[in-house]
Amino acid sequence: MRHDFYLAWRHLRHHRTRTLILVLCLGLIAALPLGLHQVLEAGEYWMTRRAEATPLLVGARGSSVDLTLGALYFSETGVPTIRMQEADRITATGWADALPVYARHRVQDQPLIGVTLDYFDFRGLAPAQGELPAILGDCVLGADAADRLGLGPGGTLASSSENAFDLAGSYPLKLHVTGVLAKAHSPDDHAVFVDIQTAWVIEGLGHGHGETQAAPTRPDSPFGSPTVRRADAGLLTYTEITPENLEFFHFHGDPATYPISAVIALPHDTRAATLLQGRYLDDHSETEIVRPLDVTRGLLQNIFRVGALFDGILLLVGTIALLLVALVFSLSLRLRQREIETIYLLGCARLTVLRLLFAEILLIALIAAAVCAAVLATAAPYASDLARHFILS
Template identity: 25%
Template structure:
């Protein structure tokens, strides 16, 4: 057996070009298979880790997925706002331990602006109940101070003390900017791998202040200067949504029912975990499609290897006959070709795995920047190793077909080839 393996290795070395192309075909297939699986699992984990430790998210009456998208992922907008008095009444409920109000609607150079309070930095959790940490600076204290996410700071090259201009609405254009009211960067949050990294945080009072002279998204009159606004007291009138932490998990359903039947305005309260599951279920079709595509690519790669082996077998009939003439049995020829297929598949798997980690290393910052999804570079898990084992077994099975053909060839078949 050792001699057959050595002979198979030498045979592949003599056909380097064909062998390398076959290995590359298998490697690309494996890279895509593992890449799709890694993106699928990491995307699911990234979704699940976006928010934790929050029992309920409350917004205007809408679907749970829509409420989750705009309150947590900063995607889209709410159909209506919540009256501040309603927020105060609900959060004064005996079951509520803490609450984080958020106000959306403004932006800065493509990043969403979040109006909130200091409770945001104290109670917001992500991942496995990890708190927000400051990389630099402190939470905002003044009216025109802001705390920015790690991605905002990195992409726009901001540092503490810089001034930024907020724009009204999602599009940042010259005509809708609050040009005369710059905000000073007083804090930069540490990276979280969540939408927090791509958010600009200001106080709720600041949201009210910069919209003096605005109505329904339009500038109706001049906005006072910052020094004039600093002398006034601002109180929120409306917010977009708020997150709630409870004293006891047992109280979740009772408070949710109370909010959903709130008589003063139509509101919805959702549990983030359930809404995240619904969101992922909506994406399951795309997930399954990716798995099917990657599976077909692996099949195509193995068929390519089969084609290569069958083609080379026709060219090597004289070689097989010489081996037979020197004492090799048909079973030896059979195992020789099986060994070659095993080597090709194993090397393809090894190269494909190396290519996967190289691509992950290069693509990780791009995916985080453009899609907000952190792809963690970790060793292969049990499921991924199982997939590779399946590919290896499939490669061996593919090698059986040319091996059987070679086994069936007679000695005279190879010695009488017409050239």
């Protein structure tokens, strides 16, 4: 067999372009369905792990998929908001702890997530560098977000304006990076976290500005009190929160009515979970409660159905490609008729001719398998990211 493989290798090497095309075709035909499964499995693991860690989720009634994708995986599609008082209501029941999440904004293409400090404990997120946000205007970056933005503790980034044409809209806020979280292999890695109040400032619900000026005193004014203060054109709204101007930041209205995307509910036990779910049975309520694991499984089932369709298509394409490869081999046999005749005249048995051809096919298959393995190994680190883009976009 050693000589068979040597001769087969010499032949393949001599016709290297043809061999390369064959090997690439076969390698990619095998790599495509396997890669798709790799991506789907990575996506399943990535999504299920997150959903399993989140017992219950309360949000605006509507699409439970959008709610789960928005609040857990920070998808780009927006989620209708609910009021902050929902978190207070859940806490007040005494059945569960409530973690509000506000995931409406994005900053330099990364999701900007408003949370409370409890969120970091709940997800087991700890800073790898620096520390967690301490005051308004601070932010902490997920590991991948820090890489992508090229920022670390001490850096700054500006929140993007909601709408460039909205003159009355909120000002971009300069955020101070206080830390970078350790890699968690979850959607948290891609997020920029701020305190929920900072998110409201970015929303325009809170702001800071310089001292308003005292109005000029007019003795004959019907409003003549010298204590009246008014804002004039010189009023400056702060675009950066610093220890010096922190005291000038304030919110208007009742914070209980401020928007959040969802509340992660952490029931104390199974009974508490059941009771809490019972409170949201009313169809007319503006809010609903979902089990992210159920939603995610339903979503994954659909994705796997699409995956199965892809499998079918790839199987068909693969079969056609293999038939073409077989055609190439049979045509090449015709072209090699003279060579086969020569080696037969030199005393080669017909079985040896078959062995030589088998050695060639085996070598091509082995090299194609190596190409397939290389493609899969190269793509493996990106499988999770690809799954994230595929599922969330």
